Amino acid sequence: NAGVTQTPKFQVLKTGQSMTLQCAQDMNHNSMYWYRQDPGMGLRLIYYSASEGTTDKGEVPNGYNVSRLNKREFSLRLESAAPSQTSVYFCASSEGPTGQPQHFGDGTRLSIL
Amino acid sequence: GEDVEQSLFLSVREGDSSVINCTYTDSSSTYLYWYKQEPGAGLQLLTYIFSNMDMKQDQRLTVLLNKKDKHLSLRIADTQTGDSAIYFCAEREGTYKYIFGTGTRLKVLA
Numbered sequence: 410n411a412g413v414t415q416t417p418k419f420q421v422l423k424t425g426q427s428m429t430l431q432c433a434q435d436m437n438h439n440s441m442y443w444y445r446q447d448p449g450m451g452l453r454l455i456y457y458s459a460s461e462g463t464t465d466k467g468e469v470p471n472g473y474n475v476s477r478l479n480k481r482e483f484s485l486r487l488e489s490a491a492p493s494q495t496s497v498y499f500c501a502s503s504e505g506p507t508g509q510p511q512h513f514g515d516g517t518r519l520s521i522l
Numbered sequence: 523g524e525d526v527e528q529s530l531f532l533s534v535r536e537g538d539s540s541v542i543n544c545t546y547t548d549s550s551s552t553y554l555y556w557y558k559q560e561p562g563a564g565l566q567l568l569t570y571i572f573s574n575m576d577m578k579q580d581q582r583l584t585v586l587l588n589k590k591d592k593h594l595s596l597r598i599a600d601t602q603t604g605d606s607a608i609y610f611c612a613e614r615e616g617t618y619k620y621i622f623g624t625g626t627r628l629k630v631l632a
Contacts, residue, residue, distance in 0.1 A: 413564075450624060451526075451610065457618055459617070459618045465618075501565075505618075506617045506618070508552055508553040508614055513557075
């Protein structure tokens with residue numbers, strides 16, 4: 410049982426380049442999330458998708474876009490990467506409004522030079 | 523917005539009990555969660571508690587909830603070196619948002 414799978418695990422970009430982080434879950438969860446983790450700041454929500462076909466901004470959405478491709482997949486796109494976006498990115502999923510906990514992927518470590 | 527606070531560091535000796543504390547501000551929180559993060563890995567769910575409970579025990583883990591003081595704690599009995607990690611407290615805000623603390627780094631000394 411894979412749970413939440415993120416690709417790639419590591420990536421180095423130059424300022425101004427674009428890239429898409431991929432996330433897929435096999436738990437038939439309705440809700441999916443993208444977070445970034447920076448030292449001393451915990452996890453900050455970038456975007457979430459409450460259910461297939463919907464997306465909403467989180468705490469730090471600027472510079473990012475998302476696509477809920479289907480129930481399983483939720484991608485995060487950096488259109489023009491900036492050094493301030495160097496971070497570890499985590500995707501998570503949950504059943505939805507029941508309060509059941511989130512399940513996390515192993516993260517993508519992104520460096521922007 | 524709502525906030526979750528944790529102390530940054532905790533150091534204990536192997537075999538002792540560890541207590542990691544967390545305070546939250548959203549009095550309407552219905553679920554509170556504890557996650558563990560080992561180096562280079564994602565967040566692993568340890569346990570969670572519904573707000574109508576005062577305590578939940580799961581093997582070496584005991585969660586205590588004081589709703590009046592908005593205080594949550596995680597006790598790890600017989601702490602082992604493998605318990606060294608960062609521990610995150612989280613609360614659910616509304617239906618779909620989860621607010622995380624900054625994490626407590628637990629170091630277990632042999």
